[in-house]
Amino acid sequence: MRDWRRVCAGVLAAAGVWLAALPAHAVLTLNNSFRSPRNKEREARRSTTLIILHTTEAPSRSALRKVSDLGECHFCIDEAGRAYRIIDHRRVAFHSGRSMWNGKANVDDFSIGIEVCGYHNKPLSAAQIQTLSELIGEMKAVYKIPDQNVLAHSHVAYGAPNKWQARSHRGRKRCGMQFGTTALRTRLNLKAKPPFDPDVRAGRLVAADAELARTLYGSAPAAPARAAAPARTAPAAPAADANVIAVGRGAWDIARDAYDDPTTLYLFPDGTRKRGDQILNFKLLPPGTRVTVNAAADNRTETYQTVGVNGRAQDITGKESLLVSTIYVYPDGRVVRGSQIKAEDVLKLPYGTRILLGYSMGGPVTAGKPASSFCGGRWRAADTFFLISNVLVPGNKVDDAKIPAGTLLFYKN
Template sequence: MNLEDLPPINRRKALIGLAAIVAAPHVLLNPDRAEASLSIRNSLSPRNPRRSRRRGTDYIILHTTEADRGSLGKLRKYGEANYLVNKDGSIDRVIEHGRLATHCGRSMWDGKRNIDNHSIGIEVMGFHNKDITSAQYRALRDLIQELQGMYRLSDQDVMTHSMVAYGSPNKYHAYNHRGRKKCGMLFARPEVRSRLGLSSKVTRDPDVDAGRLRIADALLATVLYGADHGKVEAALDIYRGEPIITKDRSAWFIAREKHNDPETEYLFPDGTRLRGDQIRDWGGLPDGTRIVMEDQERSERFIGFQEIGKDGDTAWSLAGKEYDDESTIYFFPDGRVRRGSVLDEEVLSHPPIGTRVLTGYVYGGNVHSDRSAFSITGKRWNDPSTFYIKNGTVVSGDDVKQSEIADGTTIVFRK
């Protein structure tokens, strides 16, 4: 591989690594040779050739699949990781290390959004609250070290999905918030990182410190950044519990953004079964209700609409502090589509019943014969975080062909 084939490296890291490049040029100039020293199977996603080169590589993000088996098929189908580390220590390459994999979804770190564009994603077969196998420790350690050498990344640049993921306002949290994902949180624990050859980690959340996000799950923050071993263990004990609602474990605590998903099922103590999209009184869920979720979900998923009269009665109840923001989009029953930033307080206070609300996206408008998807979004037209809406159907840019986008299709893309 030639140097120009590599993803861009920012000036600071290039300068820092200059001496090392001179001393050992093969590490940077021939990264495939270094990667080849590991036992990695080529299990490339059919989406791999269509995925663009990343804008830069500033981080390695560690994930857990939240399943014991069957993860490779899903990861290949959607191109949701660069690598998968299996229970036996074998490694599958899903998306080439220099190409974009959709593993982080809505994410931010130090003010930088959409971390997929800036990171390598490694999925580890297993769960966020259970230890991995000895074979996985060995394989993951070696893979991390190889990638750190290729991209000049420090130990602090190796983070967890739970550190960078964030959520839009919802009925539980009125602000953009940290705590959307528990994924990979065990890789923040010092004893786990030590076994992976990582001697340090980030100790604070820069986006919370700067006021860009608020903490929605203090227990998760304790696990990720806490220095008190006793408090960390106490938090972990709560996470090891069953997915059952108690006074300390709400539907959101257990299911996060999937709490109102139609594929999430609630089994009530009296035997009643309801889907997440059938529940209206979230505060009235009885203790002892068990939540059953699909083991795995698509990382870059459309968050979906909330509806006035169904999910809440006011704009604030659905979008929280972001109710009048330009990234909150209102789809009115009469067909009008407006950003929250252009609506007056009267409309926002009493939106018509049936108004659908979408938070955390940029409204691109509609496609017409003289206004193509590319003219609206530029190179993002086929990005996995760009969505096309037509007659109630939502399609990701990752799944669309530009020639097949019909006139009148609405485009939104993640902020």
């Protein structure tokens, strides 16, 4: 953890700026426990004119690891309002993907990216808003960024033509959409916002998401949406769960650009599941189908994590440390359930202890009791693990002819 003002002061000093120019903000503490291993390989940015705000669309438990592993933002704020430094703010972070603002593409090259652990359509915590407000204030001061240049990812993301849209379009993502609302911007101490989409107005893009345009700009898109693909004018959003397909709400409305992605999961009313890349006709999805974007990102914590590699045991397990469904595999191969240990034992788990969250234990496997007798066909799943020679071998990699007698297996609940 380090004092923010010292960091800012260092940057400004390096840039030859007089230190007295620093505003007297409250001191914001930054946590370094998720610094990205990608940091060193990222180039320094030449200019910084925008701050882009994101929602992770996943809880911090999985999101922090993902953004750190991939170097996907400069800062990430968890549910409790803790701010983590991911990529050095002077370097490039990969947070905006296909993006454009005011005719300039690849927004990562000239922006700061801040991820907030939460969802584009759910309220953030007061602690998150407080921290974000301070962080934005610091970055605005360091880079001299005006309020109207603090944008949501959904302001700048754009999509190439696809089977839903005939032209390049705004509305690829709804990420951070709520940061476009005056109500939230006021709480973030942002006094101005862009009055219209400059790329739609200039005809570089068309508006493909009326609800997004209303949220960001408070009205219908400024320019007529010419030649958009047919049947895409959404009526008033249907009630009920926004992630379930209904009349007037298709896969595009829910998953946006990720509609055909392998990480997007479709759960049909009859209980069957398909990934986005397994679906042939998106217009035939039955109403009631539930769409989960980023299912794979959430699943990251469904494999095991290792004390010391993925953080401290208490941070990996959170509130689940003492549950029967939390399984600890010690470095020496001993296996203990959360329900068998005490809170103080969790703090003493040795480096290298592997932790499975939300798991059941089966076994031991014997000649008369094969793996399938414990968990059916799931014994072959990638997130099922066999403890063989003190290694957790995934079910899709295990050689079923060579599972030794006495082997324990762990499968998702």
